[in-house]
Amino acid sequence: MTSVPTATAPSAPDTAPTATGRIGTGSRGTRILGLVALVGIAVATYLALVSSPPDENMGDSVRIIYIHVPIVVVAYVGCLITTLGSVMVLWKKSVWWDVTAAASAEIAMVTTALTLVIGMAWARPTWGVWWVWDARLTSTAMLLLLLLGYLAVRRIPAETSTRSRRAAIVGVLLLPNVIVVNRSVTWWRSLHQDTTILNTLQPKIHDQMAFALYFAIPVALVMFAWLLVHRWRLAWMEQQLEDRELDQAISDRRAEAASGRAEDGPR
Amino acid sequence: MEPVVHLRSAVSLLGRFPALAGVDLDVMAGEIVLLQGPNGAGKTTLLRTLAGLVPVVSGTAVVLGVDLCRDRRSLRPRVGLLGHATMLYDELTVADNVRFWARAARSSRADAEAAMGALGLDGRLQDVVVAKLSTGQRRRASIAVMVARRPELWLLDEPHAGLDGEARDVVDGLVRHAASSGATVVVASHELDRARHLAGRTVTIVGGVIAGSGAAPDVAVAAEPSTLPMADESTAKTEVHHVP
Amino acid sequence: MFRDALLVAGKDLRIELRSRIGINQILPFALLVLLLFAFALDPDSGVLDRATPGLFWLAVLFSALLAIQRAFAIEAADGNRDGLRLSGLDPAGIYLGKMAAIFTQLAVLELVLGVGVLVLYSAHVTGWVLMIATCVAATAGIAAAGTLYGVVAAGLRVRETLLPLLLLPVLSPVLIGSVRAFEAARNGNPGEGWPWVGLLTVFAVAYTIFGAFGFGPLLEES
């Protein structure tokens, strides 16, 4: 009942709308945002790979941390926005938030997968293995699975309001589930061993290293914002197109009734 | 008097297909209305919409005083829908099924027993598992469930299908009795001869809109669809006949 | 609400008693899983003995998937989902009723599996109280989350594959908690197990509350 616009206004003639104006999902705002992100990424890369010194313990593999942490932050922020959006869908029946939750969940999925790959690339030189049953690694893997489940629910073809409500209920549980999984895994591992990334990283963090890390996080967030806006607009257009097809189908059906020929369509 | 069913430009979707593309319909209390139209015209969807199962995505829809755009849940227990599906649990006996749905609708056990009696399901048949029933017996059990729920609005989708002559008379009797005791009935049927005897008024639906409405004997039923009157407000509202 | 829950639970359990799908198919499946674990892990090497709590709960989890699919398959038949929606039953009541029915079936299953583990794996048991508390809390959690995600997947063409993808990650804390609690009971220090029972209880209560609210909107979608 929410998303379908006034179906009584049939958009009859413009069945094949030829776009006028500019093409794509960009706008003045996103171009500025994109430029800021690109410059930021260039500076952050220079700081991380060139200007900062190698770590006393980890050597050059510390440079993986400078990309690992920002990507994790993006993944977590993405999940947060997805859950927030799902709450707003259930509360206000908001289409805007539904599109936001969907766009943000997809980016979170990509960055969570990247987090795992980067994490493994760091674990191999540091711990000598690709994977350890560390609480963070394990719960990040579960997070990826939860996000895949959410996106799978979103992909089920259904009427717009049906889909948004169904996805919202799964999405609301995303963050609580991540927290419960994380707590239980941490609790579980704490009985056995005590290796976490933070403990390995703690001793004497160099000023320049800290700056490379803390500079990269806001840069990653700007990049996230740029991606989110574009992905949002794409999802929005997909939804508009569906609504448009629906309006068309309604006016087709009316025309069919008016011409008095009812074909054996789906009941 | 306020109509029991009041639809204006109501649009309902099946998936992404607009099965109802703007329906105008009024039904008064105690009426028996025959709904007719070709396959795919939207008869079943109209009945399911009136039952509060299919959402109305635009337009106005008020049934039994409940606005379907706002609230469909409170309407549903007051409506009885006899659809193509029997809504029976195969593993349970006839009596278990009727009693379960009757209790769910807060009808008394006596209502359940009476409904089974009226459809000839008392005695040996009531302890048979539904999976072992014939199609006609299932159909009767399904009708018994509906009667036992004591609905205010009866929505019957092809109620005569799969029934023998005797059972059809029983169904017709139940419908007349329900209408005379204040319930409202909408019947969708292909068996026009039988249904027209029952109904006080015929409504034709084509392509998801109401194409015509009139006293049962007046409507050119089996004629070419192209000769049907066009949908407009005036025809949809006229000629409301009450059945005694 | 509780009246409706009793009605639905009674109906579901009656169907299970009549159809015996649970006894004839799900229970043998669970026992089969126990046997397969024994084939995979050499019983003489001691691995099986140490892994017993985990194997027990994995068997329960896989059987729970079948039980949940089954609980919604009976509603999928011949328009019964419409029937439920038309019935006037409180959705929270339907949720609690279906959850109670799944809980009961799983409890019976765990009892039989427990006996199976005792006999087949010749496990010795201490800490009965802790184990029973763990079973109750964990089963409630599985039933609560399972009923909620079961209705998300119910009625879809992809339900057989979607339900495990949605449910198993969510239930991983339950698996961790129940296995650790069982290990604590077996090792004779129940003090380590009770915090896990606490976690399981919080999980079950939280999911029951959320499920009771979320079930209505989900039941609407067909």
Add this chain to the structure above:
Amino acid sequence: MNDWGYVALAWGVTAAVLVAYALWVILRGRAMSRRLPPEDRRWM
């Protein structure tokens, strides 16, 4: 593989995936916007 190898792996994979994803979003956005009139794309 020395440390720099793993650093290159991590940064390389990240860059490749993010660029590929961004390209996919942009190109699909361009394709989609051709099928919609400007009033449905109010950010223009």
